[in-house]
Amino acid sequence: MxxxxxxxxxxxxxxxxxxxxxxxxxxxxxxxxxxxxxxxxxxxxxxxxxxxxxxxxxxxxxxxxxxxxxxxxxxxxxxxxxxxxxxxxxxxxxxxxxxxxxxxxxxxxxxxxxxxxxxxxxxxxxxxxxxxxxxxxxxxxxxxxxxxxxxxxxxxxAPGSVEAVTKSSAAVVPPPGLAAVGEIGTALAATGRAVLDDLVFPTGSTELPEADYASLAALADFLRANPSATVALVGHTDAEGGAEGNMAISRRRADSARAILVDGYGIAPNRVETFGVGFFAPVARNDTEAGRSANRRVEVVVTSVPE
Structure with missing residues (x-):
């Protein structure tokens, strides 16, 4: 193939x-x-x-x-x-x-x-x-x-040949080694990812208006408390427009958030990568304005943790 x-x-x-x-x-x-x-x-x-x-x-x-x-x-x-x-x-x-x-x-x-x-x-x-x-x-x-x-x-x-499976009753252990600082830090320590929900982008826009963003301040606190951890900022779009253009837009949205994190909060550039996934990972329907707004977002994902 x-x-x-x-x-x-x-x-x-x-x-x-x-x-x-x-x-x-x-x-x-x-x-x-x-x-x-x-x-x-x-x-x-x-x-x-x-x-x-x-x-x-x-x-x-x-x-x-x-x-x-x-x-x-x-x-x-x-x-x-x-x-x-x-x-x-x-x-x-x-x-x-x-x-x-x-x-x-x-x-x-x-x-x-x-x-x-x-x-x-x-x-x-x-x-x-x-x-x-x-x-x-x-x-x-x-x-x-x-x-x-x-x-x-x-x-x-083969279809239909289902295996018998059982789930252990033991407690799931989240990734170790992370200090949970604040609401975003707690989510990152528990699941490895969080939505930065106060980063709001109009359709087609890639720039963040000048403002104080509580989510980026909280993420900076988390990174200072976990000096060996690295993260990725992942940009997302709604479904307006084509796939190729939305991939580029989503990456630039993540870049905008990273610029504030690095320039405004002093986080080392090598600790923050950026990626864009366009409209391929929605969290809401794209046939309403509320859904499209929710899909235009930036998420943070833990990419490595301290030993």
């Missing part, structure tokens, strides 16, 4: 048994779901500009997340024994990559990932791997935060 092509594969193989992987370190399963027929995006290569080459596969989809007592183990040390177990069970290795080779932020947010706090992906330290056996697919995302590891596995089998 040529890079960048979007394909839909319907799995017709005989129902396969559950894929049971033993985690290489002490672990607790914090999320599990099984659907008799659903779709799952499988990356077949790294980001190519703003596009991710994928195959969209359909069948029974079983997704699990484990949190591991990783200690000093690297993401490769966590992934390697899982990969070896799959290969020994007859799976063939497909595409795999790590962090910036994958495409960093853009790659991670193009995938089907369970949201925090169950699954946390450190955008400065993660690995991705795919496997194929007959017409079954298996994907893994492995990341870590401080001494805690995160592993998301997704198995796509």
């Amino acid at each position: 040529s890079p960048g092509r979007l394909a839909v594969l319907i799995l017709t193989a005989a129902p396969a048994g559950a894929v049971e992987l033993s985690m290489p370190l002490p672990a607790v399963q914090t999320f599990a779901e099984a659907q008799p027929l659903a779709s799952h995006r499988v990356a077949t290569g790294p980001m190519q500009g703003s596009a991710l080459p994928v195959e969209v596969v359909e069948g029974s989809v079983t997704r699990r997340v484990h949190q591991l007592a990783a200690g000093q183990a690297t993401t490769l040390q966590m992934l390697s024994p899982l990969r070896d177990a799959l290969l020994a069970d007859g799976w063939e290795a497909g595409f795999s990559c790590e962090t910036r080779v994958c495409g960093g932020f853009d790659f991670r947010f193009a995938l089907d990932v369970v949201p925090a706090p169950e699954m946390f992906v450190d955008l400065a330290d993660f690995r991705y791997a795919t496997f194929l056996r007959g017409e079954e697919w298996f994907t893994m995302i492995v990341s870590r935060s401080g001494a805690q590891g995160y592993v998301q596995t997704t198995h796509v089998g």
Whole structure:
């Protein structure tokens, strides 16, 4: 399949048994779901500009997340024994990559990932791997935060062959190592992301009017309290206009917020990246003015945390 092509594969193989992987370190399963027929995006290569080459596969989809007592183990040390177990069970290795080779932020947010706090992906330290056996697919995302590891596995089998899944009753542990300062800091410490809801942009506008923005002041406080943490500012638009123009507008909105954070609050430039995702991640409907206004926003995402 040529890079960048979007394909839909319907799995017709005989129902396969559950894929049971033993985690290489002490672990607790914090999320599990099984659907008799659903779709799952499988990356077949790294980001190519703003596009991710994928195959969209359909069948029974079983997704699990484990949190591991990783200690000093690297993401490769966590992934390697899982990969070896799959290969020994007859799976063939497909595409795999790590962090910036994958495409960093853009790659991670193009995938089907369970949201925090169950699954946390450190955008400065993660690995991705795919496997194929007959017409079954298996994907893994492995990341870590401080001494805690995160592993998301997704198995796509024949339609209707739903695996029995159970979710652990243990409490979900949020990414460690962050001081929760203020409302935004609390959200970032718990889930890794927050909306900067007082940054208001008219349709088509990329500049923030001169004002005091409480959300940026709070974000600056959070970054000062967590001097090793880095973040990404992610711009969004409503659905007015074309995709290419909105991608550029959303990036410039994030750039406007970053300029205030750096120039107005003295945050080091290398601690704040900017990205734009256009109208591809709405939080409200785009057929009302209230919905469009909500979609024109900037979010902050934690990209790395201190050990």
